[in-house]
Amino acid sequence: MRLDKFLCTTLGITRREAGKILKDKMVEVNGEIVKSSSLKITDDCDVEFNGRSLKLTGPQYYMLNKPSGFVCSHIDDFNPTVFVLLDIVSPEKLHVAGRLDGDTTGLVLLTDDGQWSHRITSPRHVCEKTYYVEVADPLEESAIELFANGVELRGEKELTRPAKLEILGEREALITITEGKYHQVKRMFAAIGNKVEALHRERIGAVELDEELEPGEYRELTAEEIASFMK
Structure with missing residues (x-):
């Protein structure tokens, strides 16, 4: 593969833009600055752009421990x-498989594989999501049955799908849902007269948030984690 095509593929840029960064001496191949766009790139070549290694890769899959205050979109004012x-390189090629609100923290999955993320987000596929929640008022045992039977959300014609509520303390619980309506967990607690004070996603399907990831940190998913959504 020609170097300019390699740069276009890995960086998501045009051939003209590739020619410019080569002219500006921003590309190294095997430790040497290269300006020739026609140089042939083979599998054993080490290509760097601005000191960052470039590789031809397949689909990408990441988990991120989302901090509060960050939104799950590419552009926000x-x-x-x-x-x-x-x-x-080129994070704009990725999308979020199951968004979180700006003030919600925890597990976010990112990928450039549309079919894979469809298995997570489509209502046709029952994908469990578990959240740790802190609420304003003490929780009552009756909430467990209410959530299991489905609750009516304001503006919705149908009840929510059955959800599992595990009460951990007076004002804290785990809730597992299998759908992703707008602000669903917050609206579910509002429907039973309570208010969510903090919300943290711990699990999507069989994938749990890596406890070693600090807020804002991420890692690639393992092959087993990726495959778990295709079963």
Whole structure:
């Protein structure tokens, strides 16, 4: 593969833009600055752009421990996006498989594989999501049955799907849902007269948030984690 095509593929840029960064001496191949766009790149070549290694890769899959205050979109006029946390080439190629609100923290999955993320987000596929929640008022045992039977959300014609509520303390619980309506967990607690004070996603399907990841940190998913959504 020609070097300019390699740069276009890995950086998501045009051939003209590739020619410019080569002219500006921003590309190294095997430790040497290269300006020739026609140089042939083979599998054993080490290509760097601005000191960052470039590789031809297949689909990408990451888990991120989302901090509060970041939004799950590429562009926002008021808040930073989760994509600025990624130190990777062309993060704009990725999308979030199951968004979180700006003030909600925890597990976010990011990928450029649309079919894979569809298995997570489509209502046709029952994908469990578990959240740790803190609420304003003491929780009553009756909430367990209410959530298991489905609750009526304001503006919705149908009840929510059955949800599992595990009460951990007076004002804290785990809730597992299998759908992703707008602000669903917050609206479910509002429907039973309570208010969510803090919300943290711990699990999507069989994938649990890596406890070693600090807020804002991320890692690639393992092959087993990726495959778990295709079973």
